[in-house]
Amino acid sequence: MKWIEYIRLAFAEIFYNKMRTFLTLLGIIIGIAAVMIIIFVVHGAEIYIMSELESVLPLDLIEVSGRWDYDRQRMMANVTMEDINYIKNKLGKDIRSITAIYQTDLELNYQGRVYDADIIATLPSFQDFYKMSFSEGHFFTDIDLETRNQVVVLGYEIARELFPEGDALGKKIDIYGPYTVIGVLSESYKSPLVTGGTNDNWAFIPLTNFERYFGIKDRFAVLIRAADRGNIGRTQAKILEALDEKYGLVEGESKFQAFNLSEGIEGISIIKIVLMVLLSGVASITLLVAGIGVMNIMLVIITERTKEIGLRKALGASRGDILIQFIIESIFLCLLGGVLGIVLGYLGSNLALNYAREFINLEVAVPFWSVILSLAFTCGVGLFFGIYPAAKAAKLDPIVALQYE
Amino acid sequence: MMIQAEKITKIYGKGEIAVRALNEVSFSVKEGEFVAIMGPSGSGKSTLMNILGCLDTPTSGKYILNGTDVSNMNDKELARIRNRKIGFIFQTFNLLPRLTALKNVEQPMIYRGVRKKQREEIAKRVLTEVGLGDRLHHRPNELSGGQRQRVAIARALVNEPDIILADEPTGNLDSKSEEDILNILRDLNQRGITIVMVTHDYDVARVAHRIVHFRDGEIVREENLLPDDGGGSLEMD
Numbered sequence: 001m002k003w004i005e006y007i008r009l010a011f012a013e014i015f016y017n018k019m020r021t022f023l024t025l026l027g028i029i030i031g032i033a034a035v036m037i038i039i040f041v042v043h044g045a046e047i048y049i050m051s052e053l054e055s056v057l058p059l060d061l062i063e064v065s066g067r068w069d070y071d072r073q074r075m076m077a078n079v080t081m082e083d084i085n086y087i088k089n090k091l092g093k094d095i096r097s098i099t100a101i102y103q104t105d106l107e108l109n110y111q112g113r114v115y116d117a118d119i120i121a122t123l124p125s126f127q128d129f130y131k132m133s134f135s136e137g138h139f140f141t142d143i144d145l146e147t148r149n150q151v152v153v154l155g156y157e158i159a160r161e162l163f164p165e166g167d168a169l170g171k172k173i174d175i176y177g178p179y180t181v182i183g184v185l186s187e188s189y190k191s192p193l194v195t196g197g198t199n200d201n202w203a204f205i206p207l208t209n210f211e212r213y214f215g216i217k218d219r220f221a222v223l224i225r226a227a228d229r230g231n232i233g234r235t236q237a238k239i240l241e242a243l244d245e246k247y248g249l250v251e252g253e254s255k256f257q258a259f260n261l262s263e264g265i266e267g268i269s270i271i272k273i274v275l276m277v278l279l280s281g282v283a284s285i286t287l288l289v290a291g292i293g294v295m296n297i298m299l300v301i302i303t304e305r306t307k308e309i310g311l312r313k314a315l316g317a318s319r320g321d322i323l324i325q326f327i328i329e330s331i332f333l334c335l336l337g338g339v340l341g342i343v344l345g346y347l348g349s350n351l352a353l354n355y356a357r358e359f360i361n362l363e364v365a366v367p368f369w370s371v372i373l374s375l376a377f378t379c380g381v382g383l384f385f386g387i388y389p390a391a392k393a394a395k396l397d398p399i400v401a402l403q404y405e
Numbered sequence: 406m407m408i409q410a411e412k413i414t415k416i417y418g419k420g421e422i423a424v425r426a427l428n429e430v431s432f433s434v435k436e437g438e439f440v441a442i443m444g445p446s447g448s449g450k451s452t453l454m455n456i457l458g459c460l461d462t463p464t465s466g467k468y469i470l471n472g473t474d475v476s477n478m479n480d481k482e483l484a485r486i487r488n489r490k491i492g493f494i495f496q497t498f499n500l501l502p503r504l505t506a507l508k509n510v511e512q513p514m515i516y517r518g519v520r521k522k523q524r525e526e527i528a529k530r531v532l533t534e535v536g537l538g539d540r541l542h543h544r545p546n547e548l549s550g551g552q553r554q555r556v557a558i559a560r561a562l563v564n565e566p567d568i569i570l571a572d573e574p575t576g577n578l579d580s581k582s583e584e585d586i587l588n589i590l591r592d593l594n595q596r597g598i599t600i601v602m603v604t605h606d607y608d609v610a611r612v613a614h615r616i617v618h619f620r621d622g623e624i625v626r627e628e629n630l631l632p633d634d635g636g637g638s639l640e641m642d
Contacts, residue, residue: 316488
């Protein structure tokens with residue numbers, strides 16, 4: 001209750017001398033605005049880099065395969081189609097999707113027009129791994145897989161080369177036998193930041209088809225998307241554990257191996273942290289200087305109000321009461337600067353965003369935690385630089401203070 | 406006994422430059438009494454007022470305020486005594502310039518921990534009692550000297566103190582306002598409030614029951630202005 005009164009008093013004082021308050025706070029306003037903009041730019045850059053990488057390949061990808069036995073020159077084990085269902089059941093919500101692929105180059109032929117395509121023989125769940133949008137038709141289904149239907153989905157460029165008229169759907173093209181076109185993809189997104197990753201020259205066929213034609217089984221690569229990218233290492237370990245449980249170990253080691261992209265992504269995080277630390281250092285120095293300014297003005301305020309301090313002591317204020325009153329005043333002074341700094345930082349961030357949008361496609365908002373951080377930081381500055389002046393006020397002798405003119 | 410000060414000595418500084426502001430002063434005030442303290446500047450009357458007001462502690466001696474020994478209290482305890490048991494009135498009023506009359510009067514109750522609503526009620530009531538019911542929301546610079554001192558009196562009264570200490574309460578006022586203020590003090594005293602007042606004006610001092618004269622840190626003379634049954638000590642030098 002006393003606190004509310006102290007806060008009211010602080011506001012009355014802060015707004016009484018508006019020009020002085022504003023000039024005192026200029027340092028804090030600029031410092032906090034700088035912190036906000038720095039955080040926003042680094043945050044925006046991270047989101048941009050991540051989304052560009054994501055457009056090329058899923059960042060939560062885990063690849064699982066059998067381990068090669070160098071002594072016997074063969075695989076120790078293969079992940080089978082049965083294992084795929086086994087992993088799906090065993091891992092449950094830990095994984096978002098699982099699929100299997102064979103990848104090879106083959107010639108596609110339609111009435112004499114030839115295209116050298118990347119063939120992806122896979123499962124319908126492959127759609128969960130790459131962003132695909134269809135200009136016509138659809139991906140093949142589980143039924144196509146089971147009945148080994150000779151169907152194909154064409155990438156944008158293949159369709160354009162083989163069917164310049166744009167009438168691909170339903171046509172039969174020759175791969176290693178006649179395949180009916182059931183879907184055509186639209187042109188894939190080309191990232192200005194990351195090369196590769198286009199599926200424009202890919203042709204997709206059912207995995208079962210491929211295995212029958214080439215007379216192989218279960219030699220595919222297994223791809224898994226972890227549900228939680230932050231937990232990708234644990235998810236990977238769980239997958240290997242599940243397989244080990246089923247296949248046993250050889251000389252104490254797993255017959256399988258797995259890889260994920262987390263290390264590459266950690267590299268990006270480290271760059272982010274280094275940037276944050278460097279730029280925050282600059283911001284901290286600004287705020288240190290601003291804090292000293294606040295301390296200076298608090299000392300002036302306390303000298304000006306010596307008589308008030310003496311009076312308050314006569315009316316029953318203890319040292320603690322005076323200390324708290326002036327610390328609160330200092331904190332609220334700084335908080336006002338913080339709020340103005342946040343407003344300025346928000347405007348600056350949006351200005352930067354609008355500028356960036358002239359070159360790249362970016363959707364990013366000022367992170368809420370940067371607002372909280374800024375408020376906490378200004379409170380800290382107010383507290384730290386307010387303690388000394390407030391302690392000085394609290395220690396004043398009431399008689400001397402009352403006689404002060 | 407409201408005030409019982411025994412052999413109070415106050416020495417400022419140390420060694421050669423030490424100044425003995427009060428020299429073994431014994432002084433007492435009965436409950437309901439109105440005492441005036443007179444004396445030239447440097448006579449020790451202000452030092453005594455500071456000690457009586459618990460703004461300062463004596464170098465030696467004992468001060469008992471309404472049964473409580475306050476000679477050796479710490480800062481927090483003294484602050485509590487000042488807040489609950491003592492009401493101050495100053496020559497220069499000492500109002501907070503940025504606060505309204507009402508807010509000024511509320512201040513001592515903030516330190517006592519009274520709720521806002523109750524604070525406002527009490528402050529309004531007491532301000533009305535001193536004749537400022539129509540000036541609640543005026544700031545000090547919008548009030549006359551007499552009105553300011555009445556706000557200060559209201560402020561001294563809100564925590565229902567045992568005693569009011571007035572330091573030259575009419576020193577900055579014209580004669581009309583002086584009369585008003587003295588009338589208010591006399592009324593308060595008649596309602597049973599103990600008052601100790603410092604003044605250098607004999608006409609002002611005569612409002613009291615008893616006048617105590619100071620010189621060189623000692624009480625040199627006491628005058629009893631009540632004919633027979635008056636309070637206070639009857640010993641005279």
